[in-house]
Amino acid sequence: MQNTKDIPKWKRLLFSENLAVKGRSQKIAYIAVMTAFTVVANMFFEFKLAETQFSLTLAVSALTGLLIGPLFGFAACFLGDLVGFLYNSAGFAYLPWIGISMGLTAAIFGLIVSGIPSKKSWFLYVKLGLACVLTFAICTVAINTTAFWLLYSKVGYGTYLISRLFVQGQIWNSLVNYALLFVLIPILKNVKTLKLDIK
Numbered sequence: 001m002q003n004t005k006d007i008p009k010w011k012r013l014l015f016s017e018n019l020a021v022k023g024r025s026q027k028i029a030y031i032a033v034m035t036a037f038t039v040v041a042n043m044f045f046e047f048k049l050a051e052t053q054f055s056l057t058l059a060v061s062a063l064t065g066l067l068i069g070p071l072f073g074f075a076a077c078f079l080g081d082l083v084g085f086l087y088n089s090a091g092f093a094y095l096p097w098i099g100i101s102m103g104l105t106a107a108i109f110g111l112i113v114s115g116i117p118s119k120k121s122w123f124l125y126v127k128l129g130l131a132c133v134l135t136f137a138i139c140t141v142a143i144n145t146t147a148f149w150l151l152y153s154k155v156g157y158g159t160y161l162i163s164r165l166f167v168q169g170q171i172w173n174s175l176v177n178y179a180l181l182f183v184l185i186p187i188l189k190n191v192k193t194l195k196l197d198i199k
Contacts, residue, residue, distance in 0.1 A: 015069035016114055031072055034064045038080025038102070043088050053169070057081075057102060058177035059184070062131070065106030066114055066185070066198065073106030097147040101139035108135050113185070114198055124198060128185060132178045140174055 007020045014020070019030055038060055045056040064080075065073035081099035112131040118124070145164050146157075153160045165171040189198045 012069070012115065013111075014071045016067060016073075016110065019068050019072075027072075030068050031076055034068050034073070035076040035080045035083070038064060038077050039084045039087070042081055042084030054173050054176060056177060056180070058105060058135070058174060059180045061102045061105035062109040062113075062135070062177075062181055063184070063188075065108070065110030066188075068110075070107040070110035070115070073110045074103035077102040077106045095147070097143050101143045104139050104143070105135045108138070124186060124189070125182070128182055132181070136174055136178075140170060145170070 007017060011020050015027065019027055022030070038057070041057045041060040045060070047054055061073075061077045064076050067073075068076060078099040081102050082094070085094050109131045112134070113124070113127045116127055118127070141161065145161055148164065149157055149160045155163075185198070
C-alpha cells in the first residue's frame with residue numbers, strides 16, 4: 001500500500017488522502033456509495049417549512065468532497081443530482097446548475113478542509129468557515145440564484161437575491177447545513193474507520 005506522504009499533488013486533486021492509497025476496486029466502491037448517498041439525499045432529505053424548503057444536499061455534498069476527494073467528489077455529486085432527478089423529476093425540467101453547484105461544494109470542501117494542512121486543531125474551524133463562505137458566495141449566490149434569476153425572474157437581480165435568500169429561505173437552509181457541518185466534521189474526523197484526511 002502506498003504511503004500517504006508519497007501521494008503526488010495531481011492525485012490529491014482527484015482523491016482524498018485515504019482513498020488515494022486504496023486499490024481500484026475500493027476507489028470505485030467508495031465513489032459508488034457516495035454517489036448513491038447523494039441520490040438518496042436529493043430524493044428524501046428535503047422538507048418544506050412555511051416558505052422555506054430545507055434540504056441536506058449541501059452538507060452531503062461537503063462530506064462527499066471530504067470522503068472521496070475534490071474532483072471525484074464533484075463527479076459523484078453531479079451524477080447523484082442527475083440520477084436523483086431522472087428517478088424522481090416530478091414533471092419538472094432538469095436544472096444542471098444545481099448539480100454543478102453541488103459538485104463545486106464537494107470540490108471546495110475537499111480542497112480547503114482536507115487540502116490545507118494545519119498543526120493547530122482550531123484551524124479546522126477556520127477552514128470550515130472559509131469553505132462555507134466560498135460555497136455560499138459561489139454556489140448559492142453566483143450559480144443557483146443567478147441561474148434562477150436569468151431564467152425565471154422579472155424583477156431586478158438585487159430584489160430577486162433578497163427574495164430568494166430571505167423570503168424563500170435559502171440563507172436559512174444554508175445556515176442549517178453549515179451548522180450541521182461544524183458539528184459533524186470534528187466528530188467524523190475522530191472516527192478511525194472513516195480516516196478523514198483532515199489535519
